[in-house]
Amino acid sequence: MDHEDNQTNRRMRLRGKIAIVTGAASGIGRASAITFAREGARVTAVDIDEQHGIKTVEEILADGGEAIFERTDVANEPDVKKMVQGAITRWGKIDILFNNAGIVLAKPLEDTTEEEWDRLISINLKAAFLAIKHVVPHMRRSGGGAILNTGSIGSMVGQVGTPVYSASKGAIALLTKSLALDYGRDGIRVNCLCPGITDTPMLRDHLGHGAQGEARIRDRLSRVPLGAILKPEDVAQAALYLVSDDAIGITGIMHVVDGGLLAAAEFNAPV
Ligand code: NAD
Numbered sequence: 001m002d003h004e005d006n007q008t009n010r011r012m013r014l015r016g017k018i019a020i021v022t023g024a025a026s027g028i029g030r031a032s033a034i035t036f037a038r039e040g041a042r043v044t045a046v047d048i049d050e051q052h053g054i055k056t057v058e059e060i061l062a063d064g065g066e067a068i069f070e071r072t073d074v075a076n077e078p079d080v081k082k083m084v085q086g087a088i089t090r091w092g093k094i095d096i097l098f099n100n101a102g103i104v105l106a107k108p109l110e111d112t113t114e115e116e117w118d119r120l121i122s123i124n125l126k127a128a129f130l131a132i133k134h135v136v137p138h139m140r141r142s143g144g145g146a147i148l149n150t151g152s153i154g155s156m157v158g159q160v161g162t163p164v165y166s167a168s169k170g171a172i173a174l175l176t177k178s179l180a181l182d183y184g185r186d187g188i189r190v191n192c193l194c195p196g197i198t199d200t201p202m203l204r205d206h207l208g209h210g211a212q213g214e215a216r217i218r219d220r221l222s223r224v225p226l227g228a229i230l231k232p233e234d235v236a237q238a239a240l241y242l243v244s245d246d247a248i249g250i251t252g253i254m255h256v257v258d259g260g261l262l263a264a265a266e267f268n269a270p271v
Helices: 027-038 052-060 077-091 114-141 163-186 202-209 210-221 230-244
Strands: 017-022 041-047 066-071 096-099 146-151 188-195 254-257
Touching: 017 077, 027 041, 027 052, 027 066, 027 096, 027 230, 041 052, 041 077, 041 096, 041 114, 052 066, 052 202, 066 077, 077 114, 096 230, 114 146, 114 163, 114 188, 146 163, 146 230, 163 188, 188 230, 202 210, 230 254
Parallel strands: 017 041, 017 096, 041 066, 096 146, 146 188, 188 254
Antiparallel strands: none
16 A cells, blocks of 8 residues: 655655665765655664764754664674664664665775775675674564665776775675575565765765866766766665665666666767
Protein backbone atom coordinates (compact mmCIF):
# COMPACT_ATOMS: atom_id res chain seq x y z
CA MET A 1 0.00 0.00 0.00
CA ASP A 2 1.30 3.47 -0.80
CA HIS A 3 1.70 5.80 2.16
CA GLU A 4 0.88 9.45 1.76
CA ASP A 5 2.00 12.68 3.33
CA ASN A 6 -1.28 13.91 4.90
CA GLN A 7 -0.61 17.53 4.04
CA THR A 8 0.26 17.14 0.38
CA ASN A 9 -1.22 13.75 -0.53
CA ARG A 10 2.24 12.97 -1.83
CA ARG A 11 3.29 9.33 -1.71
CA MET A 12 6.15 9.04 0.80
CA ARG A 13 8.53 6.41 -0.47
CA LEU A 14 10.15 5.52 2.87
CA ARG A 15 7.22 5.90 5.26
CA GLY A 16 7.66 3.52 8.21
CA LYS A 17 11.30 2.76 7.37
CA ILE A 18 14.29 3.17 9.67
CA ALA A 19 17.53 4.26 7.99
CA ILE A 20 21.16 4.56 9.04
CA VAL A 21 23.13 6.95 6.82
CA THR A 22 26.89 7.28 7.32
CA GLY A 23 28.84 10.35 6.28
CA ALA A 24 25.68 12.35 6.97
CA ALA A 25 27.47 15.54 8.01
CA SER A 26 28.39 16.51 4.46
CA GLY A 27 27.87 16.08 0.74
CA ILE A 28 26.02 13.03 -0.55
CA GLY A 29 25.36 11.59 2.92
CA ARG A 30 23.86 14.82 4.19
CA ALA A 31 21.63 15.19 1.13
CA SER A 32 20.57 11.53 1.41
CA ALA A 33 19.72 11.75 5.12
CA ILE A 34 17.57 14.81 4.41
CA THR A 35 15.94 13.18 1.36
CA PHE A 36 15.21 9.92 3.19
CA ALA A 37 13.64 11.82 6.11
CA ARG A 38 11.55 13.91 3.72
CA GLU A 39 10.27 10.63 2.28
CA GLY A 40 9.13 9.48 5.71
CA ALA A 41 12.12 7.52 7.04
CA ARG A 42 13.30 7.93 10.61
CA VAL A 43 17.04 8.46 10.28
CA THR A 44 20.12 7.76 12.36
CA ALA A 45 22.58 10.25 10.89
CA VAL A 46 26.14 9.06 11.44
CA ASP A 47 29.43 10.87 11.13
CA ILE A 48 32.72 11.49 12.88
CA ASP A 49 32.07 15.22 12.42
CA GLU A 50 29.71 15.94 15.29
CA GLN A 51 29.19 19.64 14.60
CA HIS A 52 27.97 19.25 11.03
CA GLY A 53 26.22 15.94 11.74
CA ILE A 54 24.07 17.64 14.35
CA LYS A 55 23.31 20.38 11.80
CA THR A 56 21.97 17.79 9.38
CA VAL A 57 19.69 16.44 12.11
CA GLU A 58 18.53 19.94 13.04
CA GLU A 59 17.65 20.55 9.41
CA ILE A 60 15.61 17.33 9.29
CA LEU A 61 13.78 18.19 12.50
CA ALA A 62 13.05 21.73 11.26
CA ASP A 63 11.60 20.16 8.12
CA GLY A 64 9.20 18.06 10.25
CA GLY A 65 11.21 14.82 9.97
CA GLU A 66 12.62 12.50 12.61
CA ALA A 67 16.32 11.89 13.11
CA ILE A 68 19.05 11.43 15.67
CA PHE A 69 22.78 11.97 15.37
CA GLU A 70 25.20 9.21 16.34
CA ARG A 71 28.87 10.23 16.47
CA THR A 72 30.69 7.22 15.06
CA ASP A 73 34.06 6.44 13.56
CA VAL A 74 32.79 3.99 10.95
CA ALA A 75 36.19 2.27 10.84
CA ASN A 76 36.06 1.37 14.55
CA GLU A 77 34.11 -1.77 15.51
CA PRO A 78 33.12 -0.74 19.06
CA ASP A 79 31.81 2.56 17.61
CA VAL A 80 29.87 0.70 14.91
CA LYS A 81 28.32 -1.68 17.47
CA LYS A 82 27.24 1.36 19.50
CA MET A 83 25.79 2.97 16.36
CA VAL A 84 23.71 -0.11 15.57
CA GLN A 85 22.60 -0.58 19.18
CA GLY A 86 21.68 3.10 19.36
CA ALA A 87 19.46 2.77 16.29
CA ILE A 88 17.78 -0.36 17.66
CA THR A 89 17.22 1.21 21.08
CA ARG A 90 15.77 4.37 19.55
CA TRP A 91 13.79 2.99 16.61
CA GLY A 92 13.38 -0.76 17.31
CA LYS A 93 14.57 -2.01 13.89
CA ILE A 94 16.77 -1.14 10.90
CA ASP A 95 15.40 -1.31 7.34
CA ILE A 96 18.03 0.67 5.45
CA LEU A 97 21.80 0.92 5.80
CA PHE A 98 23.57 3.44 3.59
CA ASN A 99 27.35 2.96 3.89
CA ASN A 100 28.43 6.24 2.38
CA ALA A 101 31.18 7.79 4.52
CA GLY A 102 34.44 7.98 2.64
CA ILE A 103 37.69 9.80 2.11
CA VAL A 104 39.87 10.36 -0.94
CA LEU A 105 43.64 10.19 -1.30
CA ALA A 106 45.21 11.75 -4.38
CA LYS A 107 48.74 10.37 -4.21
CA PRO A 108 50.98 8.21 -6.37
CA LEU A 109 51.31 4.71 -4.96
CA GLU A 110 55.04 5.02 -4.26
CA ASP A 111 54.49 8.11 -2.10
CA THR A 112 51.69 6.48 -0.11
CA THR A 113 52.55 5.35 3.40
CA GLU A 114 51.30 2.16 4.99
CA GLU A 115 49.33 4.29 7.48
CA GLU A 116 47.61 6.16 4.63
CA TRP A 117 46.72 2.88 2.92
CA ASP A 118 45.32 1.44 6.16
CA ARG A 119 43.31 4.56 6.98
CA LEU A 120 41.72 4.82 3.55
CA ILE A 121 40.93 1.12 3.25
CA SER A 122 39.51 1.18 6.79
CA ILE A 123 37.11 4.04 6.11
CA ASN A 124 36.15 3.22 2.51
CA LEU A 125 36.00 -0.59 2.77
CA LYS A 126 36.34 -2.06 6.27
CA ALA A 127 33.62 0.28 7.51
CA ALA A 128 31.07 -1.32 5.18
CA PHE A 129 32.11 -4.78 6.40
CA LEU A 130 31.66 -3.71 10.03
CA ALA A 131 28.31 -1.99 9.59
CA ILE A 132 26.86 -4.81 7.47
CA LYS A 133 28.13 -7.42 9.93
CA HIS A 134 26.31 -5.78 12.82
CA VAL A 135 23.17 -4.66 10.97
CA VAL A 136 22.33 -7.85 9.06
CA PRO A 137 21.19 -9.88 12.12
CA HIS A 138 18.61 -7.17 12.85
CA MET A 139 17.45 -7.00 9.23
CA ARG A 140 17.17 -10.77 9.06
CA ARG A 141 15.09 -10.83 12.24
CA SER A 142 12.66 -8.25 10.82
CA GLY A 143 12.35 -10.02 7.47
CA GLY A 144 14.68 -8.04 5.21
CA GLY A 145 16.17 -4.70 4.35
CA ALA A 146 18.15 -2.64 1.89
CA ILE A 147 21.89 -2.03 2.05
CA LEU A 148 23.50 0.54 -0.18
CA ASN A 149 27.26 1.04 -0.43
CA THR A 150 28.80 4.09 -2.04
CA GLY A 151 31.24 3.16 -4.74
CA SER A 152 32.31 5.55 -7.48
CA ILE A 153 32.87 5.64 -11.20
CA GLY A 154 36.27 4.47 -9.91
CA SER A 155 34.57 1.18 -8.96
CA MET A 156 34.52 0.28 -12.64
CA VAL A 157 37.41 2.01 -14.37
CA GLY A 158 40.83 3.18 -13.35
CA GLN A 159 41.34 6.75 -12.28
CA VAL A 160 44.51 8.79 -12.67
CA GLY A 161 46.37 9.67 -9.48
CA THR A 162 44.15 7.95 -6.91
CA PRO A 163 45.24 4.28 -6.92
CA VAL A 164 44.38 3.47 -3.29
CA TYR A 165 41.00 5.19 -3.49
CA SER A 166 40.21 3.31 -6.69
CA ALA A 167 41.25 0.02 -5.07
CA SER A 168 38.82 0.64 -2.21
CA LYS A 169 36.00 1.52 -4.60
CA GLY A 170 36.67 -1.50 -6.80
CA ALA A 171 36.58 -3.77 -3.76
CA ILE A 172 33.31 -2.34 -2.48
CA ALA A 173 31.73 -3.27 -5.82
CA LEU A 174 32.50 -6.96 -5.44
CA LEU A 175 31.70 -6.94 -1.74
CA THR A 176 28.28 -5.65 -2.80
CA LYS A 177 27.74 -8.33 -5.43
CA SER A 178 28.90 -11.15 -3.15
CA LEU A 179 26.68 -10.06 -0.27
CA ALA A 180 23.71 -9.74 -2.63
CA LEU A 181 24.13 -13.48 -3.19
CA ASP A 182 24.63 -14.33 0.47
CA TYR A 183 21.69 -12.32 1.79
CA GLY A 184 19.14 -12.56 -1.03
CA ARG A 185 17.22 -15.38 0.65
CA ASP A 186 16.97 -13.23 3.79
CA GLY A 187 15.14 -10.55 1.81
CA ILE A 188 18.12 -8.23 2.10
CA ARG A 189 19.03 -6.32 -1.06
CA VAL A 190 22.62 -5.06 -1.43
CA ASN A 191 23.49 -2.50 -4.08
CA CYS A 192 26.27 -0.09 -4.91
CA LEU A 193 25.79 3.55 -5.86
CA CYS A 194 28.49 4.89 -8.17
CA PRO A 195 28.53 8.68 -8.39
CA GLY A 196 30.47 10.68 -10.91
CA ILE A 197 31.66 14.26 -10.45
CA THR A 198 29.58 15.57 -7.57
CA ASP A 199 29.87 18.99 -6.00
CA THR A 200 30.78 18.19 -2.39
CA PRO A 201 33.51 19.35 0.00
CA MET A 202 35.40 16.14 -0.91
CA LEU A 203 35.51 17.08 -4.59
CA ARG A 204 36.51 20.68 -3.86
CA ASP A 205 39.28 19.57 -1.48
CA HIS A 206 40.44 16.98 -4.00
CA LEU A 207 40.53 19.29 -7.04
CA GLY A 208 41.54 22.44 -5.22
CA HIS A 209 39.75 25.68 -4.43
CA GLY A 210 39.66 28.98 -6.34
CA ALA A 211 40.43 29.47 -10.02
CA GLN A 212 42.61 26.36 -10.30
CA GLY A 213 39.88 24.16 -8.84
CA GLU A 214 37.27 25.66 -11.16
CA ALA A 215 39.53 25.07 -14.17
CA ARG A 216 40.01 21.43 -13.19
CA ILE A 217 36.27 20.95 -12.78
CA ARG A 218 35.62 22.55 -16.19
CA ASP A 219 38.21 20.26 -17.72
CA ARG A 220 36.53 17.18 -16.23
CA LEU A 221 33.08 18.32 -17.23
CA SER A 222 34.19 18.60 -20.86
CA ARG A 223 34.14 14.78 -20.78
CA VAL A 224 30.62 14.56 -19.30
CA PRO A 225 27.80 14.27 -21.87
CA LEU A 226 25.27 16.06 -19.64
CA GLY A 227 27.92 18.72 -19.12
CA ALA A 228 26.97 19.68 -15.59
CA ILE A 229 28.41 18.93 -12.20
CA LEU A 230 26.08 16.72 -10.15
CA LYS A 231 24.57 18.13 -7.00
CA PRO A 232 24.59 15.89 -3.88
CA GLU A 233 20.79 16.01 -4.10
CA ASP A 234 20.91 14.44 -7.60
CA VAL A 235 22.87 11.50 -6.21
CA ALA A 236 20.56 11.31 -3.18
CA GLN A 237 17.58 10.77 -5.53
CA ALA A 238 19.27 7.65 -6.92
CA ALA A 239 20.07 6.48 -3.38
CA LEU A 240 16.41 7.00 -2.47
CA TYR A 241 15.29 4.83 -5.36
CA LEU A 242 17.68 2.01 -4.51
CA VAL A 243 16.76 1.83 -0.82
CA SER A 244 13.02 2.19 -1.45
CA ASP A 245 10.57 -0.58 -2.30
CA ASP A 246 10.46 0.89 -5.83
CA ALA A 247 13.70 -1.08 -6.33
CA ILE A 248 12.22 -4.25 -4.84
CA GLY A 249 13.60 -6.46 -7.64
CA ILE A 250 17.06 -4.96 -7.66
CA THR A 251 20.08 -6.39 -5.89
CA GLY A 252 23.77 -6.79 -6.65
CA ILE A 253 23.96 -3.90 -9.09
CA MET A 254 26.29 -0.99 -9.65
CA HIS A 255 24.04 2.01 -10.16
CA VAL A 256 25.95 4.71 -12.01
CA VAL A 257 24.98 8.38 -11.59
CA ASP A 258 27.61 10.20 -13.62
CA GLY A 259 25.97 12.45 -16.20
CA GLY A 260 27.02 9.92 -18.84
CA LEU A 261 30.77 10.04 -18.12
CA LEU A 262 31.26 6.27 -18.36
CA ALA A 263 29.12 5.86 -21.47
CA ALA A 264 31.97 6.40 -23.91
CA ALA A 265 35.64 5.66 -24.23
CA GLU A 266 35.89 9.02 -25.90
CA PHE A 267 33.55 11.96 -25.91
CA ASN A 268 33.82 15.26 -27.71
CA ALA A 269 31.48 17.88 -26.40
CA PRO A 270 29.57 19.48 -29.33
CA VAL A 271 30.84 22.99 -29.97
P1 NAD B 1 32.22 14.57 1.86
O1 NAD B 1 33.63 14.75 2.26
O2 NAD B 1 31.39 15.74 1.56
O3 NAD B 1 31.45 13.67 2.95
C1 NAD B 1 32.05 12.53 3.51
C2 NAD B 1 31.64 12.43 4.98
O4 NAD B 1 32.21 11.22 5.52
C3 NAD B 1 32.13 13.59 5.83
O5 NAD B 1 31.05 14.17 6.55
C4 NAD B 1 33.15 12.96 6.76
O6 NAD B 1 33.21 13.57 8.05
C5 NAD B 1 32.61 11.53 6.84
N1 NAD B 1 33.63 10.61 7.31
C6 NAD B 1 34.93 10.51 6.90
N2 NAD B 1 35.58 9.60 7.63
C7 NAD B 1 34.70 9.11 8.54
C8 NAD B 1 34.78 8.15 9.59
N3 NAD B 1 35.92 7.51 9.85
N4 NAD B 1 33.67 7.88 10.30
C9 NAD B 1 32.52 8.54 10.06
N5 NAD B 1 32.38 9.47 9.09
C10 NAD B 1 33.47 9.75 8.35
O7 NAD B 1 32.27 13.59 0.59
P2 NAD B 1 31.18 13.14 -0.50
O8 NAD B 1 31.68 13.62 -1.80
O9 NAD B 1 29.81 13.44 -0.06
O10 NAD B 1 31.46 11.58 -0.45
C11 NAD B 1 30.51 10.62 -0.01
C12 NAD B 1 30.83 9.29 -0.69
O11 NAD B 1 30.69 9.46 -2.09
C13 NAD B 1 32.26 8.81 -0.45
O12 NAD B 1 32.25 7.42 -0.25
C14 NAD B 1 32.95 9.16 -1.75
O13 NAD B 1 34.07 8.32 -2.00
C15 NAD B 1 31.85 8.95 -2.74
N6 NAD B 1 32.03 9.62 -4.04
C16 NAD B 1 32.06 10.98 -4.13
C17 NAD B 1 32.23 11.57 -5.39
C18 NAD B 1 32.27 13.09 -5.59
O14 NAD B 1 32.55 13.55 -6.70
N7 NAD B 1 32.02 13.88 -4.56
C19 NAD B 1 32.36 10.77 -6.53
C20 NAD B 1 32.31 9.38 -6.40
C21 NAD B 1 32.14 8.84 -5.13
